[in-house]
Amino acid sequence: MSAFTNHFLFEFKTGIRNSSAMLMLYMLPLGFYAAMGFIMVEINPAFKDLLIPAMIVFAIMSSMILGFPTGLVEAREGGIYRSYKINSIPPISILVIPAISVGFHGLITSAIVAVTAVPLFDAAEPVNWLALFLITLLVVFTFSTLGMLIGVVSSSSRAVVLWSQLIYLPSILLGGMMIPLVLIPETFQKFSGLLPSTYAMQAFLGYAFQQPTVIEPWIAIAVMVTSGILALALSILLFNWDSRNDSRRGSPLMGLLILVPYVLAILYTTFG
Amino acid sequence: MEESVVTIKKFTKTYGDFVAVDDISFEVQNGEIFGLLGPNGAGKTTTLECLEGLRQPDSGEMQIKGVDPQREPRKLRDMIGVQLQTSGLPDNMTVEESLKIFSAYHGVPPRFELLSRMGLEEKRKTQYHQLSTGQQRRLSLALAVNHDPRVIILDEPTAGLDVSSRAELHSMMQELKSQGSTLILATHDMAEAEKLTDRVAIMLRGQIVATGSPRELTAKGSGMTKVSVSSENSILHDYENSFPAVTQKGINEEYSIYFSTDPGPTVSAILEHLATHNDNLIDLRVERPSLEERFLEITSNGGTA
Structure with missing residues (x-):
């Protein structure tokens, strides 16, 4: 088997062997999905329209933003990258293979949500299943590269929690996952333009569910693609083998460049 | 080469x-x-x-x-x-x-x-x-x-x-x-x-x-070889005079310990002394300086070899 296959199989199995990973990849998102399906739909029947896209975004966000970067930082702090470096494992494999593996787990959780939400909770069914699948892949790409960047620029697990929560909590509250974006006050709508979950929800609603959106779906797609490519490039550029080492190719603050596509999108939707 | x-x-x-x-x-x-x-x-x-x-x-x-x-x-x-x-x-x-x-x-x-x-x-x-x-x-x-x-x-x-x-x-x-x-x-x-x-x-x-x-x-070190001797009557314990090439003497339980710059003459003289005084040898150990001792010597001299 090739190096990629061996490495990928190991990373994929880790998602099942490791209890913390299992929690973030399956138990938290599926538990939250069940809670939302049983409770939220009863309280607010209109939530049925959002259940599938919101829970897919939530599942991917939990695994990619909360779980994935912590693993990267812990591996660096534990000297694992040093072992990898002296054994010829390149940075791109160290970053991309775990991301693909976590992405696969994210796809499995998303599939469970998409297949069960209609029969279990009478959720709104996607009009275009292919669009649902393709946008899910794009959401995985956007969030995995963002999680990768958080892991690369964070100096410790504490820093990961800080950066992750800056995205995670506002995304749940303001990203159109719990409340449709159109119902959020305009000021907060502008702020939600900094959150990747906003664009993920708008793309799902526009293309897969063919519902009206606040942001044009093509803009949502463009922001996610640009964000993903930029985050990947910045992650590879800023990757550091060893937290105790003194050589780095750029300041971690360069990671803030990831905001560029989001700010441009806000400017475009405001003045364009 | x-x-x-x-x-x-x-x-x-x-x-x-x-x-x-x-x-x-x-x-x-x-x-x-x-x-x-x-x-x-x-x-x-x-x-x-x-x-x-x-x-x-x-x-x-x-x-x-x-x-x-x-x-x-x-x-x-x-x-x-x-x-x-x-x-x-x-x-x-x-x-x-x-x-x-x-x-x-x-x-x-x-x-x-x-x-x-x-x-x-x-x-x-x-x-x-x-x-x-x-x-x-x-x-x-x-x-x-x-x-x-x-x-x-x-x-x-x-x-x-x-x-x-x-x-x-x-x-x-x-x-x-x-x-x-x-x-x-x-x-x-x-x-x-x-x-x-x-x-x-x-x-x-x-x-x-x-x-x-x-x-x-x-x-290259100080070159001291450690000679440890134990005998039935422990007569070496009370022997005041030194043996050839010995620079330092000590006692450790039943052993008399000598540090010698030339262990051959030292050991011969010790054995002869025991034989002359009708004391039987129980144990004799000759230990050349170890790398550890040499290392400690170098480090205690602040790195002067």
Whole structure:
């Protein structure tokens, strides 16, 4: 088997062997999905329209933003990258293979949500299943590269929690996952333009569910693609083998460049 | 003429204002076990990590078989095997997976027979965090040699190991040497260095203060040989006069201890004295100065060899 296959199989199995990973990849998102399906739909029947896209975004966000970067930082702090470096494992494999593996787990959780939400909770069914699948892949790409960047620029697990929560909590509250974006006050709508979950929800609603959106779906797609490519490039550029080492190719603050596509999108939707 | 496999010239490395390694030079010959000795903080690990390409030297030259670790890191990785002092594997990676993954990245098939030789055959499916420290060290050595490198760098390989694991690793190192590999061993265990190495360099505060074979280094010291004698009547305890070449005398329980610059005449005179006074010898030990004693001598002199 090739190096990629061996490495990928190991990373994929880790998602099942490791209890913390299992929690973030399956138990938290599926538990939250069940809670939302049983409770939220009863309280607010209109939530049925959002259940599938919101829970897919939530599942991917939990695994990619909360779980994935912590693993990267812990591996660096534990000297694992040093072992990898002296054994010829390149940075791109160290970053991309775990991301693909976590992405696969994210796809499995998303599939469970998409297949069960209609029969279990009478959720709104996607009009275009292919669009649902393709946008899910794009959401995985956007969030995995963002999680990768958080892991690369964070100096410790504490820093990961800080950066992750800056995205995670506002995304749940303001990203159109719990409340449709159109119902959020305009000021907060502008702020939600900094959150990747906003664009993920708008793309799902526009293309897969063919519902009206606040942001044009093509803009949502463009922001996610640009964000993903930029985050990947910045992650590879800023990757550091060893937290105790003194050589780095750029300041971690360069990671803030990831905001560029989001700010441009806000400017475009405001003045364009 | 001996072939140099590793060449380090005028190498310096600083961390801020702290000079970790200060203008050192040495060479390692093909097929030898070279020891880098020194107390903690002497600069051994920094030197090795720059040689392995994990850190960047501030100045100086480094080459392994003509390859500069900074300029050709990829080429270097397949030539060297490294057991780091502080490193790890993912907790959930099994022994078998680690061997498969690392082999694949080196572009060689996994050598599973190494697991038997390292006593890890039964642990193939065991995850890294479930291995004992000794087993983790042995796995690390197996991974370091799996791609058959010609130069093997071991940083404190036996630290924290029990006696049997340590003996096992020592025998592995000697086996690797007999197969033609060159080994660089950083340690602060002098007995280990004396037993295994062909030549050593002693580092102190970032500088090399002595080089040579363990025998050469100990010979350059104060040269005191310790002679310990125990006899039935312990008459030596009360004997006031000295014996030839003895510079210092002491008593340790039933033993009279003499430090001699020339042990032959000393031992002859002691035996003659016992025979003359009808005292029977119970035990006689002659111990040449160890590398550890020589090391302590050098370090207590502030690095003056």
